[in-house]
Amino acid sequence: MKRNGILALVFIVIIGALMAVSTVRKPKPPAATTQQIWKESGVPVETSVVTRGDMYEFVQITGDLSALNSAVASPKISGRLMSISIHEGDRVSKGQVVAVLDQGDALSGLESAQASLESAKARLAQAIANAEVTKTQTHTAIEQAQATLRSTQAKLEVAKKPSRSQERMVAENRVNSAKANLDKAEADYKRNDRLLKRGAISESSFDVVKTQYLVVQSDYKTAVEQLSLIEEGGRQEDISSAQAQVDVAKGQILDANANTSQNTVKQKEILVARAGVLQAQAAVDTARRQLENTYIRSSISGIVSSRTADPGQVVSPGYTLATIVDPGSVYFKAEISEKSLSQITRGQTVTVRIDAIPDLVFHGSVSEIYPSGSTSNRNFSVRISIAGASTKVKPGMSASGEILTGKVRNALLVPKDAVDDQEGTQSVFVVNNDKTVKRRIVSVIRTDRNYAQIGVPAAINVGDAVVTQGRKNVKDGSKIELSGVGASNVAN
Structure with missing residues (x-):
C-alpha cells in the first residue's frame, strides 16, 4: 500500500514537470517597437512658439588674443x-x-673712473692757475716796459730841449728888453759925447753916461748868449745817452710782448687739461651706465x-x-571674410568668448580694420579692443566673437533649433490642433545664438507652435506627444 502511494506521488511530479516544460516552450508575443509606440502614443517632442521681436545682425569671427603693449625683460x-x-x-x-x-666689476670700474676724474680736475685747476700767473706777469712786464719807455722818451726830449718854452720866452723878452736899454744907453752916450766935445757937460758927467752904456751893452750880450743857449738845445752827449735809454726801453717792450706767447701756451695747456676732464667724465658716465646696466x-x-x-x-x-604684458592693451585679432568686410565699421559692439575661459563673456568694440587681406583665403584682419580684461586673459589664447552689425525690428522669429535644413531646403514642423505636425517650408534670413529670422511672406504665423527638440524623429503628419520643459510653450 505504501509502495503504491509513492508511485502515485512520482507520477504526479512527472506530470507537473511535463506541464511546466510545455508552458516554458510556448512562444511569447513580440515586444512593440519604438516606431509602433510613437505611432500609437505619438513622438515625444518639445515645442516653442513663433514670435515677433528684434533680431540683431552679427558677423561671426574667430582669432587669437594679442597685446599691443608687451615687453621682454632682458x-x-x-x-x-x-x-x-x-x-x-x-x-x-x-x-x-x-x-x-x-656688480663687482662694474663697481670697481666706477671707482677707478671717478679717481681718474678727480686727478684730471686737479690738473685743470693747476693749468688755470699757471695761466693766470703767467698772464699777470706778462701784463706787469709790459706795463713796466711801457712806463720805462715813456720816462726815457721824456728824458730824451729834455736832453734835446733842456729849456722849456716859457724859459725861451723869458729869454727872448730879456733880450728885447736889454736891446731897448742898449739903444737908449747908446743914444744917451752919443748925445753926451757931442755935448762933451762942445764943452756943455763935464768929463765926470760923461763918464757916468759912458759907464752906464757899457753896463747895458754887457747886459744885452749876456741876454743874447742865454737865448742862444736855449735855442741851441741840450748837449749832444746828453741827447745820445737819453736816446740809448729810449732804445733799451723799446727793447724791453718787445721782450715783454714776446713773452705774451706764454699766455697762448698756457691757454693750450688749459684746453688739454679740460679735454682730459671731459674724457674722464665720459669714462665715469660709461662706468655708471655699466653699473646701471x-x-x-x-x-x-x-x-x-x-x-x-x-x-x-x-x-x-x-x-x-x-615677459611682461599690459592687460589693458590685450586685444582680439580676428579674421573676417571679404564678403562680410563691408558690414564692419569702427566702433561696432563685439561679444567675445575665450576658449580657455568658457564661463566668462567679454565685451569690446572694433578699434581697427587692417587695410590689406590674405591672398590665400581672402580674409581680412580686424582689431577688437576688450573692455575690462582680467588677469586670466593672456596673449596667445584663441577666441571667437560676434560683431553687432545691425538690428531688425519686429522680425518673425522661430527658435533656432526648430529649423530643419535638408540639402539646402529649410523647414519647420508646425503642431496642429490634433497633435500632429505639418512640415512648412521657410526662408531663413539670418540667425543668432537662439533664434532664426524667417522671411515674409511665410507659411507660419505668430503663435504657431513649432517642434524644437525631437525634430529629427518626426515627419509630415507625425503624431506627437509633448514632453519636457518645452511642452508648456504650446499654444492651446
Whole structure:
C-alpha cells in the first residue's frame, strides 16, 4: 500500500514537470517597437512658439588674443644673474627693478673712473692757475716796459730841449728888453759925447753916461748868449745817452710782448687739461651706465606673463628673463571674410568668448580694420579692443566673437533649433490642433545664438507652435506627444 502511494506521488511530479516544460516552450508575443509606440502614443517632442521681436545682425569671427603693449625683460650686458624678484602673475611698474646682475666689476670700474676724474680736475685747476700767473706777469712786464719807455722818451726830449718854452720866452723878452736899454744907453752916450766935445757937460758927467752904456751893452750880450743857449738845445752827449735809454726801453717792450706767447701756451695747456676732464667724465658716465646696466628694469607697467631665468645663470644681452604684458592693451585679432568686410565699421559692439575661459563673456568694440587681406583665403584682419580684461586673459589664447552689425525690428522669429535644413531646403514642423505636425517650408534670413529670422511672406504665423527638440524623429503628419520643459510653450 505504501509502495503504491509513492508511485502515485512520482507520477504526479512527472506530470507537473511535463506541464511546466510545455508552458516554458510556448512562444511569447513580440515586444512593440519604438516606431509602433510613437505611432500609437505619438513622438515625444518639445515645442516653442513663433514670435515677433528684434533680431540683431552679427558677423561671426574667430582669432587669437594679442597685446599691443608687451615687453621682454632682458639684460644689456653679459653677466651672472644674482637675483630675480618677479614671478608669473606678479604686477610690476614701469622702471621697477626685476633682476640684478653681478656688480663687482662694474663697481670697481666706477671707482677707478671717478679717481681718474678727480686727478684730471686737479690738473685743470693747476693749468688755470699757471695761466693766470703767467698772464699777470706778462701784463706787469709790459706795463713796466711801457712806463720805462715813456720816462726815457721824456728824458730824451729834455736832453734835446733842456729849456722849456716859457724859459725861451723869458729869454727872448730879456733880450728885447736889454736891446731897448742898449739903444737908449747908446743914444744917451752919443748925445753926451757931442755935448762933451762942445764943452756943455763935464768929463765926470760923461763918464757916468759912458759907464752906464757899457753896463747895458754887457747886459744885452749876456741876454743874447742865454737865448742862444736855449735855442741851441741840450748837449749832444746828453741827447745820445737819453736816446740809448729810449732804445733799451723799446727793447724791453718787445721782450715783454714776446713773452705774451706764454699766455697762448698756457691757454693750450688749459684746453688739454679740460679735454682730459671731459674724457674722464665720459669714462665715469660709461662706468655708471655699466653699473646701471646690471639692474634689469621693466619698460612698461603690467603683469608678468612668463619667467624664463633663475639666479646663478650666466646671461647675455637680449636673453629673455621674463615677459611682461599690459592687460589693458590685450586685444582680439580676428579674421573676417571679404564678403562680410563691408558690414564692419569702427566702433561696432563685439561679444567675445575665450576658449580657455568658457564661463566668462567679454565685451569690446572694433578699434581697427587692417587695410590689406590674405591672398590665400581672402580674409581680412580686424582689431577688437576688450573692455575690462582680467588677469586670466593672456596673449596667445584663441577666441571667437560676434560683431553687432545691425538690428531688425519686429522680425518673425522661430527658435533656432526648430529649423530643419535638408540639402539646402529649410523647414519647420508646425503642431496642429490634433497633435500632429505639418512640415512648412521657410526662408531663413539670418540667425543668432537662439533664434532664426524667417522671411515674409511665410507659411507660419505668430503663435504657431513649432517642434524644437525631437525634430529629427518626426515627419509630415507625425503624431506627437509633448514632453519636457518645452511642452508648456504650446499654444492651446
